[in-house]
Amino acid sequence: MSHARGDETPVKAAACVPPALARPSARVVLVNWKNAPLTLRAARSVAVQLAPGDRLVLVDNGSADGSLAAMRAEVPGLLALVGTRSPRGGAAQHGQIEVVDARENGGFGAGVMAGAQAMTEDALVLLNNDATARDGFLDALLAPLCDPDVGATTALLLLAGRYRPALAGDGEALVGPGGQRWVRLSEAEADTGEGIVLVNSTGNVVDASGNGQDRDWLTPASHLSASPDVFGVCGGACAIRRDAWEAVGGIRTDLFMYYEDTDLSYKLREAGYRVRFASRAIADHEHAASSDAHSPMFMRVNARNRLIVAAEHAPWGVLARALVRSLGRAASAGFSGPAARGIAQGLAALPGALRRRSAAHASCASENAHSSKARRGRERE
Numbered sequence: 574m575s576h577a578r579g580d581e582t583p584v585k586a587a588a589c590v591p592p593a594l595a596r597p598s599a600r601v602v603l604v605n606w607k608n609a610p611l612t613l614r615a616a617r618s619v620a621v622q623l624a625p626g627d628r629l630v631l632v633d634n635g636s637a638d639g640s641l642a643a644m645r646a647e648v649p650g651l652l653a654l655v656g657t658r659s660p661r662g663g664a665a666q667h668g669q670i671e672v673v674d675a676r677e678n679g680g681f682g683a684g685v686m687a688g689a690q691a692m693t694e695d696a697l698v699l700l701n702n703d704a705t706a707r708d709g710f711l712d713a714l715l716a717p718l719c720d721p722d723v724g725a726t727t728a729l730l731l732l733a734g735r736y737r738p739a740l741a742g743d744g745e746a747l748v749g750p751g752g753q754r755w756v757r758l759s760e761a762e763a764d765t766g767e768g769i770v771l772v773n774s775t776g777n778v779v780d781a782s783g784n785g786q787d788r789d790w791l792t793p794a795s796h797l798s799a800s801p802d803v804f805g806v807c808g809g810a811c812a813i814r815r816d817a818w819e820a821v822g823g824i825r826t827d828l829f830m831y832y833e834d835t836d837l838s839y840k841l842r843e844a845g846y847r848v849r850f851a852s853r854a855i856a857d858h859e860h861a862a863s864s865d866a867h868s869p870m871f872m873r874v875n876a877r878n879r880l881i882v883a884a885e886h887a888p889w890g891v892l893a894r895a896l897v898r899s900l901g902r903a904a905s906a907g908f909s910g911p912a913a914r915g916i917a918q919g920l921a922a923l924p925g926a927l928r929r930r931s932a933a934h935a936s937c938a939s940e941n942a943h944s945s946k947a948r949r950g951r952e953r954e
Contacts, residue, residue, distance in 0.1 A: 597695035598626035602688035609640040612702040624661035635677040680829035701809040714854035724817030724846025728810035735768030749791035776803030783883035783895035785835030805838020832878035839886035873915035880919030884926035
């Protein structure tokens with residue numbers, strides 16, 4: 574299925590259901606940490622798409638830099654935008670936009686849970702604060718959730734800007750799965766039409782070594798042909814139906830950042846829900862604008878969380894390969910450095926992760942047995 578036309582610009586987002594029909598209501602949560610201007614830009618792109626019954630929640634993760642006050646000051650302006658680009662738009666409702674003070678930086682998952690507290694809307698929408706939603710994003714992302722088998726949807730996340738293949742003399746570049754290197758063009762170069770648009774994500778996949786990663790990373794948008802069925806959601810732009818969210822206990826808060834969406838995807842699938850790629854729900858992402866993918870913290874936390882999530886959910890063979898590769902990586906670094914520290918932390922967390930895995934499987938077996946017994950009882954009647 575192709576989601577692009579012409580050169581590289583994907584088909585403009587459109588609702589998957591006729592505007593006259595109701596789509597699930599949504600609570601959209603944006604998590605901010607020390608970058609209110611970026612978060613407010615994302616908020617404006619969503620506010621114009623809100624319909625009656627929707628809610629936008631901005632969570633400040635203890636920034637202590639004036640972000641909280643800046644976001645609160647912008648609420649009237651955001652309310653004025655509500656529904657101005659939605660086919661279901663109407664006058665803004667009291668409390669439709671809220672700013673939540675999380676008071677401390679407990680990580681991405683903790684911020685999401687603070688924003689999702691006491692949710693009454695039909696679905697929870699997550700959008701990275703360094704992303705902007707294109708017109709029609711909400712309608713297209715939410716429409717597939719009308720299918721009771723679909724517990725979550727994941728958007729078409731594009732890299733902001735335009736790119737060209739890297740040359741020998743170029744410095745830092747983004748690297749694709751096949752080793753292809755890409756360099757972002759300047760705004761002046763992009764304005765002339767040079768370069769191409771690249772895909773950031775069409776959902777989450779896990780490889781044979783337990784690495785959670787973006788499907789179709791750095792695929793030219795003009796060449797995209799992505800199946801609607803995908804393993805999991807990309808936490809940067811996705812929606813989860815409220816019953817599915819409650820069934821899996823929401824998103825975990827102990828990983829701080831990275832791999833929360835992989836863990837959530839595993840839990841959704843274990844609970845029997847499908848994840849659907851919503852190709853017409855399009856957002857543009859400023860890659861690594863809200864976090865540094867090369868920072869020591871990223872390398873440590875990413876290495877740690879990969880082992881923890883694999884231990885709790887992945888097939889045993891995947892976990893074994895994750896352990897072997899992690900130990901090899903630590904050894905090659907002389908068992909020093911941020912990645913090696915993260916691997917050590919992940920290994921230390923393995924006993925607890927395996928206990929949680931065993932408890933979850935036992936609970937699932939018990940629920941299945943109860944369901945089978947109830948079904949046999951109904952059949953006898």
